[in-house]
Amino acid sequence: MECVFGLVGNGFAIVAADTSAVHSILVHKNNEDKIMLLDSHKLIAASGEPGDRVQFTEYVQKNVSLYQFRNGIPLTTAAAANFTRGELATALRKNPYSVNILMAGYDKEAGASLYYIDYIATLHKVDKGAFGYGSYFSLSTMDRHFRSDMSVEEAIELVDKCIVEIRSRLVIAPPNFVIKIVDKDGARTHAWRQSVQDVTTASV
């Protein structure tokens, strides 16, 4: 029931992901951050098997850093997306990773971009994308309300509409979401949308 979705606006890209770490019927934690900062201007929102998700995204993150150390310049979003696809494609017929990825980034020349990368290494540059059962609701909501070049406020309104839709229509809907944004000033956490807080044991 992992929900990940994202869209591109005017000079920025936004991704949102649920924050539940679930094992069968048990919720281990509900503030698990599934959107990793790849470098200063790239985000990778991943959903799928938890072990693969963390291992693979960390692997991509470290390789992106390595490129920057070796070459003195950062990778473009397109290059990072193609590298990720290449790794998934190579592993596909050996021991595949079950991770779906939405990669958002900002480059000076290309502007903001969002890449959809399937677990079987299908790569496509998109304006809006989503994974998981939540995609049935978020993609339709985004199709209805999305326009090209939305402002941040309009995009956040749309993201909130999607979250409301997921919360009301998905049977085991995740309670909490994190929203991250990447624009010319870098990648950062924009907001959390929490309907259930973790209880700390100190309050006994």
Next chain:
Amino acid sequence: MSIFEYNGSAVVAMVGKNCFAIASDRRLGVQLQTIATDFQRISKIHDRVFIALSGLATDVQTLYQRLVFRHKLYQLREERDMKPETFASLVSAILYEKRFGPYLCQPVIAGLGEDEKPFICTMDSIGAKELAKDFVVSGTASESLYGACEAMYKPDMEAEELFETISQALLSSVDRDCLSGWGGHVYVVTPTEIKERILKGRMD
């Protein structure tokens, strides 16, 4: 559902008088869900050879990258472009290399050979070549495409008439297939120019 029907595709190529046309649909789907409506299935190998790959999108992308690599290497060694027949043999060999773990794609190759003679062929996912004098089809809509092409095709059409014929055949066939459609992408290639056109059909 067959793995060949996971992403959905429709591809057709037709022979005209000293010209050829190659067309594909534009949908990228994941089973019943549409992810994108601008997916590129047709790729230019060089000015006189085009390949369109139907089938699983990840293998379409991997195979395309491998073929471009091999053609660039050929260009460096031979200092000329590959003939369409040679390229078709190359694709067939690359596909048969993976005979017991194949790329899940069916390519359609179209090119202008010596004396501006158009060449088209298709092959299955393990490289069995099918040469044809009139048209070749591939993808989830292939059965409809066979019927439409057989009905609409006549030999020795000029470029404009060929464009009309292949467009009508493609659009009417994808309308009967839920997994392909969302417009069309047509290349008409004559000895002097390459004309690329986007078709707008039933967007559903």
